[in-house]
Amino acid sequence: MSVARWRKSRHSSGTGGNCVEVADNIPRTVPIRDSKRPGTHITVPPTAWAAFTTALRRAQLHT
Known part of the structure; x- marks a missing residue:
């Protein structure tokens, strides 16, 4: 995975919280x-x- 370019969701906050x-x-x-x-x-x-x-x-559309 040394060549992996990791990205966070644009919905993640910049405060160092739980991010995938x-x-x-x-x-x-x-x-x-x-x-x-x-x-x-x-x-x-x-x-x-x-x-x-x-x-x-889809789940977000129905909440």
């Missing part, structure tokens, strides 16, 4: 990590990440 970071420059996988523990990460297939983010957007 994602690297979207790695082919065929989406690495995800907790900003408080940058040495560890999980990976999911891009299709799973897309389904997850789509579900989050």
Whole structure:
């Protein structure tokens, strides 16, 4: 993951709170990590990440 370009959600605050970071420059996988523990990460297939983010957007529309 040394080449991963990590980014935080634009919804994350800049106060150092709980942030999920994602690297979207790695082919065929989406690495995800907790900003408080940058040495560890999980990976999911891009299709799973897309389904997850789509579900989050839908949930936001219904709240």
